[in-house]
Structure formats: structure tokens, C-alpha cells
Amino acid sequence: MAAPDQIPGQEFDYEALPSNYGLGRNMLAGAFAGIAEHSVMYPVDLLKTRMQILNPSTGGLYTGLTNAVSTIYRIEGWRTLWKGVSSVIVGAGPAHAVYFGTYEIVKEMAGGNVDDGHHPLAAAMSGASATIASDALMNPFDVMKQRMQVHGSVHKTLAQCAKTLYRTEGLQAFYVSYPTTLCMTVPFTATQFVAYESISKVMNPKQDYDPFTHCIAGGLAGAFAAGITTPLDVVKTLLQTRGLAESEEVRSARGLFNAAAIIKRQFGWSGFLRGMRPRIISTMPSTAICWTSYEMAKAYFKELRD
Known part of the structure; x- marks a missing residue:
């Protein structure tokens, strides 16, 4: 997609958020990116969840990614x-x-769009703020997703899963993993945004719309962030699937530190690396798809505006 016509002598700053661009279009672009990312990579995400379960039921024990498939x-x-x-x-x-x-608003407020320079602090702040806001909305859906993913799950539909979960475990079941999720996603997102902005600046210093750059930068940023936050993802999975566990100790897990202690006691330090390969394999293309879709939608909306 070609960049909009430029004013003679003025460089088109693709990454900047124009004052008249509008929050609604950024949110539409984000929604498009999210659905594209999660839909395409969902099977690998399911494999990651299955491999992170500490005490799977018969038929749900896998020796590796290929064996799981x-x-x-x-x-x-x-x-x-x-x-x-x-x-x-x-x-x-x-x-x-x-x-x-949230990302675009905080980035603008933090000075991330002031000039063509590199602003890692603004990128980290916008990424962290974005994930705190979005996880508050997404966490219940993530809990239901993992309850439906595990081997032997009796949940057939989203509505049935939500109703059963609320009736048997209460409202807290939807948010018991939220603090752990934030402990994982805040550093994950901050790291990913800084890495994405940094790689993009190097690969595409003019900040033009370039699908190749957005795809490569998004994939590399996602893979790096996924690798270093895997231990917290294992803890999150334990908390979100505790109601289906066969182990009484796992079913009684109360929070981040208690869940981490259970993992360490049952599997040692290696337990915190369970599912790392499928997590990186799923995150790398999913973040590439997410960023490419988002930047494509932004470029499309900007062309319409101009």
C-alpha cells in the first residue's frame, strides 16, 4: 500500500499518531489485529496449554510438540x-x-511521537499501560479458553463454560490469575514494544508503511518476550485450570507465589519451562500477524483520511 501524498520537503511520519486521526480508527485496527492473530495461531496455543498442565488426565500426557499433535x-x-x-x-x-x-494514547502523551528519534521509555510505558487495560477485559475469556482447551474438558460452549465456572467457583475464578497475568504480560508487552520499536527503527528508519519490516520486527520482538516470560505463563496456566486438576494441591492453589511453590515442589526448576517451545513457536508468528495486521489497518485508515 502506498504512503499518502507528502507535502513537498516534508517526510511522512507513518508511526506518529496525527491529532485528527481519531481513537476509534486505532481501536478498529487493534480489534482487526487481535482477531487475526488469535484465530490463526489458536491450535498452537492449545498445544501450549496442554503441555503446561502439571497433572494431565489419561490421554493428555505428551512427550513433545509432535507427539501432542x-x-x-x-x-x-x-x-x-x-x-x-x-x-x-x-x-x-x-x-x-x-x-x-491505550497504546497510541499513552505513547502520544509520553512523547513517543515527538520526533523521529528512538523513545524506548515511551514505548515501554505505552505497552505496559495497554496490557493492564486490555487484560482486565480479556482475563475472563482467557480463563474460559484454557478450561475448554484441556484434555477431557466437559465444556462445549463459551456460555456453558462461563455458567458452570461461575456456579462452581464463583466470580473470583475469572480473575484469580489476573495478578499473575499482569506480572507476566506487563514485562512481556513492555519488552515486546521496546524490541518492536527498536527493530523497526533500524530496519525502517523512515517509518514508512512496510509489511516486511512490521512482520519481521513483530515476530522477533514476540519471540524474545515470550521466552523470558514463560515461567510466569506456566504459573498462570496452573491458576486458570486449577478447577480441572486431579491433584488436590493444584486445585487449592491460591495465587502467584503458592502456585510457583507447587510447580517447584512437583517438577523442580525445569517445571517453569514447560511449554516454552510451543509458546515461542506460537508467539513469534502471532505477534508478526498482529503487528502486520495493525499497521496495515492503520495505513488503510490513513489513506481514507487523506
Whole structure:
């Protein structure tokens, strides 16, 4: 997509948020990016969840990523890889709209669009603020998604899962993992945004619309951030699926530190790296898709405006 016509002698700053651009269009771009990202990469996300379960039921124990795929296909069928996708489709659109809307607002307020220079602090602040706002909306959908993903789950629909979860465990079940989620996603997002902005500045110093740059920068940033936050993702998975665990100790997990202690006691330090490969494998293309979709939507809206 070509960049809008430039004023002679003035460089078109693609990354900047114009004052007349409008929050609504950023949120629409974000919603488009979120749905695209989660829908395409959902099967790998399901594999990651399955491999992070501490005490899986019979048929849900896998020796690796390839074994997980073949076992699920043989026993449950291909459709199982998409079980629970309705949760992310319903939740990802609004959550990512809030995510990118907050990102652009905070980035502008923090001075990230002042000039063509590199502003890592502004990028980190906008990323952290964006994830705090969006996770408050997305966390219940993430809990339901993982409840539907685990092997042997009795939940067939999003509505049935929500009703059962509320009736058996109360409202707190939807947010028991929220503090842990923030402990993971705030550094993840801050790291990802700083890495994305940094790689983009190097690869595309003019900040023109360039799908190749957005894709590569997004993928590398996501892979790096995913690797260093995997331990917290394992803790989050334990808390979000505790109601389905066969172990009484896991079912009684109360929060971040208690869940971490259970993982350390049962599996040692290696337990915090469970599912790292599928997490990186899923995050790298998903962040590439997310950033590319978002930047494409932004460029489209800017062309319409001009």
C-alpha cells in the first residue's frame, strides 16, 4: 500500500499518531489485529496449554510438540485443536481495541511521537499501560479458553463454560490469575514494544508503511518476550485450570507465589519451562500477524483520511 501524498520537503511520519486521526480508527485496527492473530495461531496455543498442565488426565500426557499433535489427532480428531476458539474471537476484538487504543494514547502523551528519534521509555510505558487495560477485559475469556482447551474438558460452549465456572467457583475464578497475568504480560508487552520499536527503527528508519519490516520486527520482538516470560505463563496456566486438576494441591492453589511453590515442589526448576517451545513457536508468528495486521489497518485508515 502506498504512503499518502507528502507535502513537498516534508517526510511522512507513518508511526506518529496525527491529532485528527481519531481513537476509534486505532481501536478498529487493534480489534482487526487481535482477531487475526488469535484465530490463526489458536491450535498452537492449545498445544501450549496442554503441555503446561502439571497433572494431565489419561490421554493428555505428551512427550513433545509432535507427539501432542499426533496424539490429539489420533484420539480426539483435528477439530479438537480449535476447541475454545470462540472465547478468543469474542474477547480478542474488544480487548485488542482497548490495547492498541491505550497504546497510541499513552505513547502520544509520553512523547513517543515527538520526533523521529528512538523513545524506548515511551514505548515501554505505552505497552505496559495497554496490557493492564486490555487484560482486565480479556482475563475472563482467557480463563474460559484454557478450561475448554484441556484434555477431557466437559465444556462445549463459551456460555456453558462461563455458567458452570461461575456456579462452581464463583466470580473470583475469572480473575484469580489476573495478578499473575499482569506480572507476566506487563514485562512481556513492555519488552515486546521496546524490541518492536527498536527493530523497526533500524530496519525502517523512515517509518514508512512496510509489511516486511512490521512482520519481521513483530515476530522477533514476540519471540524474545515470550521466552523470558514463560515461567510466569506456566504459573498462570496452573491458576486458570486449577478447577480441572486431579491433584488436590493444584486445585487449592491460591495465587502467584503458592502456585510457583507447587510447580517447584512437583517438577523442580525445569517445571517453569514447560511449554516454552510451543509458546515461542506460537508467539513469534502471532505477534508478526498482529503487528502486520495493525499497521496495515492503520495505513488503510490513513489513506481514507487523506
